[in-house]
Amino acid sequence: MSFLQKIGLGLKKSSDKISNGISDIFNKKRLDANTLQDLEDLLLTADFGVQTTSYIINRFAEQKMDNDITDKEVKTALSQEIEQILLPCQQNPDFTGAKPFVVLMVGVNGAGKTTTIGKLASKLQAQGKQVSFIAADTFRAAAVEQLKEWAKRSNIRIYSGPDGCDSAGLCYDGLNAAVKADDDVVFIDTAGRLQNKNGLMDELKKIVRVIQKVLPDAPHKTLLTLDATTGQNALAQTEAFQQIIGVNGLIITKLDGSAKGGVVVAIAKEQKLPIYYIGVGEKIDDLDTFNAHDYAQKLLDLD
Numbered sequence: 339m340s341f342l343q344k345i346g347l348g349l350k351k352s353s354d355k356i357s358n359g360i361s362d363i364f365n366k367k368r369l370d371a372n373t374l375q376d377l378e379d380l381l382l383t384a385d386f387g388v389q390t391t392s393y394i395i396n397r398f399a400e401q402k403m404d405n406d407i408t409d410k411e412v413k414t415a416l417s418q419e420i421e422q423i424l425l426p427c428q429q430n431p432d433f434t435g436a437k438p439f440v441v442l443m444v445g446v447n448g449a450g451k452t453t454t455i456g457k458l459a460s461k462l463q464a465q466g467k468q469v470s471f472i473a474a475d476t477f478r479a480a481a482v483e484q485l486k487e488w489a490k491r492s493n494i495r496i497y498s499g500p501d502g503c504d505s506a507g508l509c510y511d512g513l514n515a516a517v518k519a520d521d522d523v524v525f526i527d528t529a530g531r532l533q534n535k536n537g538l539m540d541e542l543k544k545i546v547r548v549i550q551k552v553l554p555d556a557p558h559k560t561l562l563t564l565d566a567t568t569g570q571n572a573l574a575q576t577e578a579f580q581q582i583i584g585v586n587g588l589i590i591t592k593l594d595g596s597a598k599g600g601v602v603v604a605i606a607k608e609q610k611l612p613i614y615y616i617g618v619g620e621k622i623d624d625l626d627t628f629n630a631h632d633y634a635q636k637l638l639d640l641d
């Protein structure tokens with residue numbers, strides 16, 4: 339199956355909801371204040387968020403579209419609006435320009451950080467890059483084990499310490515090891531206890547301070563992983579991590595898990611951060627770069 343087909347399958351719950359919803363609304367009905375209101379409600383339930391939904395609805399209202407518009411035409415027009423919103427977020431993820439290129443992976447527990455690191459590392463490896471991991475989520479033994487599994491699967495070197503060890507110290511040693519080994523890319527997996535915001539902030543800041551002792555311009559990218567099934571909460575998480583540490587780009591996972599594919603549009607409109615990758619499943623190849631056109635088409639179930 340191509341990744342495009344996977345996106346389609348992953349987004350099926352979302353696209354069924356939106357596409358069937360539009361067909362119901364515009365079935366033999368005209369584009370008027372009532373149907374626009376129904377469309378607004380539909381977008382809200384699909385997690386487009388208040389701000390992005392009203393932007394889209396206003397654009398529809400402004401365009402004075404043909405009253406006898408068909409559902410197919412509404413879908414096409416909507417997908418074009420969505421594509422325009424998403425386009426600035428479609429940016430090529432580049433892991434070059436520093437060696438080792440240090441990627442700090444942040445996000446709340448369960449967002450998909452460790453899984454995404456595993457998937458991404460195998461992609462970079464396939465491009466001929468030498469990758470290593472630093473298991474800096476030291477609070478849960480299971481978290482380290484999980485990263486070890488991914489490392490084993492792709493034959494990637496992993497730097498880890500005993501349970502509960504100091505994550506910053508581990509990063510210092512791990513990064514020195516990566517420099518020595520001449521690695522191309524190093525992924526640092528972190529803990530994501532957002533419920534203790536000050537604790538998390540201190541820990542991440544300490545990690546950054548310490549890795550800058552090894553490489554003054556690191557981390558070269560701080561990537562935030564967001565779980566799409568959390569819907570509008572993903573927006574709040576982005577704001578929180580922007581405050582805590584600063585974020586260069588996003589990875590949105592679990593788009594296969596819920597009917598909340600609209601949240602990507604809300605994130606794009608409100609956060610203006612690159613969306614480097616999307617995840618549509620748990621397997622190693624269920625991650626790919628973000629394409630605005632493809633995403634908009636699949637979200638509306640168009641080809």
Ligand SMILES: Nc1nc2c(ncn2[C@@H]2O[C@H](COP(=O)(O)OP(=O)(O)O)[C@@H](O)[C@H]2O)c(=O)[nH]1
Pocket residue numbers: 445446447448449450451452453454484530563591592593594595616617618619620624
């Ligand atoms: N369906 C689905 N599950 C995913 C995806 N990405 C991660 N997961 C699952 O989400 C759970 C939490 O992922 P994990 O990488 O441990 O999150 P972390 O706590 O942020 O490191 C695991 O069971 C993963 O297999 C995805 O794109 N789709």
Ligand SMILES: [Mg+2]
Pocket residue numbers: 451452453475481527
């Ligand atoms: Mg993890």
